[in-house]
Every structure is written in C-alpha cells, then in structure tokens.
Amino acid sequence: MTIRKQLIYSFMGSLFITTLLVFILYKLMWFDVHQTILLTLCSFVSSLMTMAIAIFFSVPTIHKIERLNDRTDQIAKGNYKVEDLNIQSPKELKELSDAFNQMTIRIDKQMNQIKAEQDEKLCMVQNLAHDLKTPLASIKSYSEGLNDGMIYTELAKQDAYQVLIRQADRLNQMFDDLTDVMSVNNKRSDTRINIDQLLMPILESYQQCLKKNKRHIEINISPNIKPFYQDKIALERIITNFIDNALKFSDTDKVVTITVFEHERNMLGISIKDEGIGIKQAHLKYIFDRTYRVDNSRNKETGGSGLGLYIASTLAKQIGGEISVDSKFEEGTTMTVYFPKN
Template identity: 45%
Template sequence: MLTIRTQILIAFISSIVLTTAILTVAYKWMWFDAHTTLLLTISAIIASCLTTVICILFINPLVRRIRLMNLQTKRVAQGHYNETELNIDSPKEMRELSHSFNTMARNIETQIEQVKHEQQEKSEMVQNLSHDLKTPLASITSYAEGLKDGVISTKKEQNKAYDVLIKQSQRIATMFDELTSVMSLNTVSRNNYELETIYIDKLFVSILQTYEQQAACESRTIDVNLCDEVQSFKQYRVPLERILLNIIDNAIKFTSPGSRIELKVNQEAGNLLVITVSDDGPGIASEHLNRIFDRTYRVEESRNKTTGGSGLGLYIARNLAHQMDGVLEVKSKINIGSSFILKIPMK
C-alpha cells in the first residue's frame, strides 16, 4: 500500500519521463534542434523537480495531520475516548474533518457510558430481585413442608398456611410483572398506544373498583375530588391507568390499614391536567426524594420484605409519564405523608 508522499513522487517522476519522451519525439521529428531540445529537457526536469520539492513541502504537514488522525482513530478503537481531542486548524477540509471526529468521539463516549450505566443498573436490579425472592420462597417452602409433614394439622393453622402461600405467590407474581414492565419500557413507546377520549369520572370509577375489596377489608378510605373544569380529555388511557395504579399501590403498601388516601384532580394553565395522590403514611426523608424514581434505588434495604414487589413501580410510572409528555413529582414530610403529582397535557 503506497503512502501519499510515494504516490506524489511517482506522479512527478512519471511527468518527467513523459515530458522527456515528448521532447525526444519532437527532436526526432525535427520540430526543435538538438540544442533547443536539450535546453527544454533540462528546464522541464528542473521545473518538475522544483515542483516536486514545493509540493512535498506543502504535503508534509498534511501527511502529519493525517497520521495524527490515524493515531487518534486507533486510540478511539482502543477505548480512549476522552484522550483523543484533535486540534487541526487548516486546511479547511481537515479542520471540518477533525471537528467531526471530535464530535464522533464524544458521542461514542456518551453512548458507551450510557450502556455501561444501564448494564450496571440491570445487574443491580437482578441482584435486588434475587434477594427479594428469597423471603417469599423461604416462606412458601416452610409452610409447604409443614403441610406435607403434618406439622400444620389444625384447620385454623392450615387456613393460615394457605393464606400465606397465596399471598407470597402473589408477591412473586407482582415482582415479575414489574420486571417485565421495566424491560418493555425500552421497546414500547407512545406510538404503541391509542389516543382516546377519557372521561375523568369513568376513569376513577374503574380504578376505585380495583381497590374496593381491599379497602373494605383493611378499613381504608379512598377519597376522590374532581374539579368541574375537567370533564373529558384526549390522552393515552393504558399508560395513564398504569401510572395511577402504581402510585395508589405504592400508597397502600406504605400506609397502615385504616389510613386515608386522597385522589385530587385540577387543571393548570396551558391545558395541563394535574392528578395528585396523597397519603398519610410515614413520609419520605428529604435525602431520598430525588432518587425514589431510580430503577435500583431503595429507601430501606428491608422495605420489600413487608410491602412486596420489587420497588420498580415508581420507576415505571415516571417513565410512562415521560412517554405522555408529562412529569411525575413527589412531595413528602416525615410522619405526615406523601403526595405524588402527575402532570400531563390534555390533547
């Protein structure tokens, strides 16, 4: 493979040979006499040599820049993205090429870091899920062995064991449902949903029916306050319902039986729908508020032992809100309660 300098030298040598050949032919055809032909040949050779030298002087800096770019390209291939800044000012084409190279290196570094971060989060999420599965599986195993061995013999104890088995099985199912939802967030966009006309009263009736039996058994109160300005609007029903269900699930998990949950609907300027879900639970400390929507963050290491689930509900809700061009915020005070505020545009 020839270098640029070698190719230029070959081109000029070929030019000298061709010029000499033309002058020789001209001499044989007697276009010039011998003296004139010799002078023209010498002049052509000298001019070609000078042109070659001048060209090489101009080409050398360009070759050095190309070699530098080649070296930096190899460093990028080796993973040294932040050590490959090119500062080439001229010629114009090389300056533009170096600028594009620097932009490419920065973009690759950003994407690589993002992939590493996502892989780390997924690894932590799997580890957390494995840890969370140990408790319900141990409980299921112990009660199943007790039933098999006859240790749990009375009808009352057996009914209790069956309740525990059902509850822990549902807990495991919830964990896997949340994990499946997280995995699908990367492949499902709002283009997969259908824009529908949503009647706010019917939406909340449907959601409240989901918790009717549980609220009655646990003596919970779920209040709904609707504003008269909001009757119907266009949005994506499926993600909206999922967001509200996840937030209400979270409120139920972290409050005691007999507690109160409030759902409030308002309209803000800019045709913005605001849905607030408030509870009177233990609240969330201020140092945790900015991270409770993270996929792998845990306020308490032991929280899932009593509440069930994998702690992914809020992460899923926030991402669905973003798909709807909305935001999900939280306000909380210790020993007073928490409020999750969903803001989405009404289409």
C-alpha cells in the same frame, strides 16, 4: 501506497518521460549532443525543484492526515476520548477534521449512554433476582412444612396458606413491574374520559382487599370537572401505582384519600394521600430513579422492586404531565400527577 511514495514515483516518472523525449529528439537529429545533455540537465533540475516544492507543501498535510488516521484507529479500538485534532488548513482537511471531532463527541456520548443503560439494566436484573429469593424461599419452606406435616393445626395451616398467597402475589407484582418497564414506550392512545369512569374500575379491583383488611378510601372530586381526552391506560397505571404505595406504607386504620381537582388552565391534578410512614427528605429526589429503593428493609416486607415510581414518572412525561411528591417522615405522603386535558 503512501502519499510520499506517490510523489517520488511521479517525480521519477516525469524525469524518465522527459529524458526519453529528449533522447528521441536527439535520435531524430533535432538537437546535437551538447543541446541534448543541456536539456536533460535542465529537465532534471526542473523536476527536482518541482518535487521539492511539492514536498514542502504536501508534507504538513501528510502529517495531518496521519494524525487523523491515528485518531480513527484509536476509535476503531474502542477509545472514544481522543483529543481535538485542531486542524486549521487546508480548508478541505479542516472541514473533515471538524466533522471528525463532532462525530467522536457524539459517539462518546452515545457509548456512555449505552453503558449507563446497560449498567442500570444489570442492576435492575440483579436486584430482582435477589428479591425473588426471599418469596421463593418462604414458599418453599411453608410448602415443605405443609407437606411434611410439621404444620398440622388448622390455624397454623390457614396462616401458612396466607403466607403462600402473599408471597405469590409478591412474585406476581415483581413480574408485573418488570413487564411494565419493558413495555413503556412513546405510543399514546387518547380517548374521551369521564373522571368517574376512570376511577371506578380502578377502585373495584381493590374492593376485596379493602374489605378483607378493613381499609377505607375517601374520594373528593371537584364538581366542575368535565370529560376530557387523555391516555386512559397511562393514567390508570399511574393512579394504581399511587394507590398500591399508599396501602402498602400505611396502617390498616389509616385513611387513603383520592382528590381530583383543576390545577391550572387546561390542567388536571389527581392526588393520592396516605397517613403512613412517609419518606425522608434525603430520599425524595431519588424516588423516581429506576430500581431505587427508599429502604431495603422495608422493601423486604412489601416486595417492592423499585420500578413502580419510575414507570409512573415515565408515563406522566409521555402524556405531557409531571408528578410531584409531598412527604413528611412518619406523617404521610401525597403523590400527585398533573396532566393536560387534551
């Protein structure tokens, strides 16, 4: 039932009760016929005036409530960009309107954020699905060549096996990146860290690759660095990402340099420098965006998913640090993570 109908029914009910009361009093002979008619007319006029005054004050409020209801209906249908109601009176309705406007702003912001995240995830999945086709096609073609005897010389077989291993490693890296994106969270686990104990296990995992490709990594550690407390797992993942990129995007005869130094009061810096192909200035501000690739053609060679630096940047923020990049195209890149000693 609408407010208008409620007002009309209340007016009719009031008039009926008043008339009934006057009629009963007439039957009880409290009033004569003329007095009864006069009282009935006075009651009718009084009720009518009361009804007119009530409608005069209530109709604007009813219109405002109808506007609020219309905006609510639009939001229910998925239109979150509704105009400001700008209701100034009565006080209760103004407070409701202000709360409604703030709610719509927050809902619109949250829906835009959800949509952006969904679009980004869809883009990430599409990119990974596209990237998976290249190593899978390579594995399939070389496997068929070995199975059909088209690759028969010992040297050709060894080359084919190496291709299969590289493409398998490439697939493994893509799945690792995807897993890291899904597992990055705000949980921290600070432990006491000695810088030597942090770097040694990381570098040990590269020993076979360095030996096989005749690569060399130089390490420079400031002598005054004392043990500190920080999230060891996060630091390992960040440093590993930097080293992976340095080895990917530099030639085998180029040196990769790791430097650990005091940055500011209660801050440390770990930088990984390569003498590789570098990054063009136009790309630098985008390299930490999820799924962003500096060069798609280069990505086909290295198998990057565009997630590594995004993961590293997210982890750096979680431990209270930040990442900076200094790069010159065709000269090399230096990636540095700065973080507090807790």
